[in-house]
Amino acid sequence: MSKMMRAARLHTEGQPFQVDNVPVPDVRPTDVLVEVKAAGVVPNLRNVVTHYSEWFPFLPLPKLPAIYGLDSAGVVAAVGSQVRSGIKVGDRVYVNPGLSCGSCIACRRGDNVNCTAYTFQGYFGFGPGSQKLFEDYPYGGFGQYLTAPASNLVVLPESITFEQGARFGYLGTSYSALRKAQFSPGQTVLVDGGTGTLGLGAVILALAMGAAKVFATGRNKALLSKLKQLDARVVPIELGVRPTADVVMEATDGYGVDVLIETLGPNAPPATVLDAFNGLRRGGKAVNIGGVAEPIPLEPFPLMCLQKSYIGSLWFTTAEGQDMANMAHAGTLDLGVFEHERFTLDQVNEALEAVDKRGGGFTNVVIMH
Secondary structure, eight states, rough: SEEEEEEEOOOOSEEEEEEEEEHHHHHHHHTTEEEEEEEEETTTTHHHHHHHHHHHSSSOOOSSSSEOSSSSEEEEEEEEETHHHHOOOEEEEEOOEOOOOOHHHHHTTOGGGGTTTTTEETHHHHHHHHHHHHHSOOOOOOOOOEEEEEGEEEEEEETTTTHHHHHHHHHHHHHHHHHHHHHOOOEEEEEEESSHHHHHHHHHHHHHHSSEEEEEESOOOOHHHHHHHOTEEEEEEEETOOHHHHHHHHHHTTTTTTEEEEEEOTOOOOHHHHHHHHHEEEEEEEEOOOOOOSOHHHHHHHHHHHHHHHEEOOOOHHHHHHHHHHHHTTTTOGGOOOOOEEEGGHHHHHHHHHHTTTOOGGEEEEEEE
16 A cells, blocks of 8 residues: 555635645554545535635644545554454544543433534544544545545445445434434424425335335425435425414414424524424424524524424434445435536535535535545
């Protein structure tokens, strides 16, 4: 194996990536070296590398020059001396980029996502300890190789392509949200923003988990029609025609849905979020994974009387990632809905442009190594 590799690095915030030659990272005892085959170009990346230092100064970014790339799928090229079972050279894997310190109270109780230093490898962090984790794992998916803790690997069967594996980040976010809502087979779900990248994931996962009916909102009629074609259980709702809550209540005989997955992004108006929330049944649970930026005026007293819950969910565990791989291999989770747009590493800046012009959540933009 060569000691050098090619990687697309960001040298200046807001400027294009450039491809450099950098050393292949060394493997520490509990880590693995992964040869990246596909790296997802997530819709929010442009904001992260252009605006996050201004918009969210409390979220640490890796020091420049930095190798970005949140979602990576590839093949294990080497294992550390203390990786003794479960993972071996040649395994096809998805790398969960969620890094934690391993020793704080949250980590010691197995709640790594709530580590105060939680960090997305190849993306951004959430606490003052993130910079140290960036230094420990400085390579993201836009490099030919990366190192990661062995405990962060989801083993991918041959039935899952590397392009599909590189979509696991946004899929896992939706899956974890459904689990936090205690969703169970036979229940109903409303996915607010169902035509987007997060939303489509929530739709297909709810179907895979046995939803009786999946309501999905969106503004693009063509994309709503594509959602409807996925399964007879999908009920598309065009935003702006009728209140979402009215449509849901009418379709459920006034009962409401069991679960709301809120996937609308930072620029979504709070009124749209409240409209969807009003479609929840008594005791229903709403989970926000889209990150609406403006305050949402939820009144505590009605919330208490109706026993509704509004929950925030950030990411997913490696175990949840393995659940998804197993569901896809079993045929219950359909990953064939994605339309892959493939770019070489040298075309990384063109890939960013393609993400901005994508056709909703069905488009999956990936860098192929």
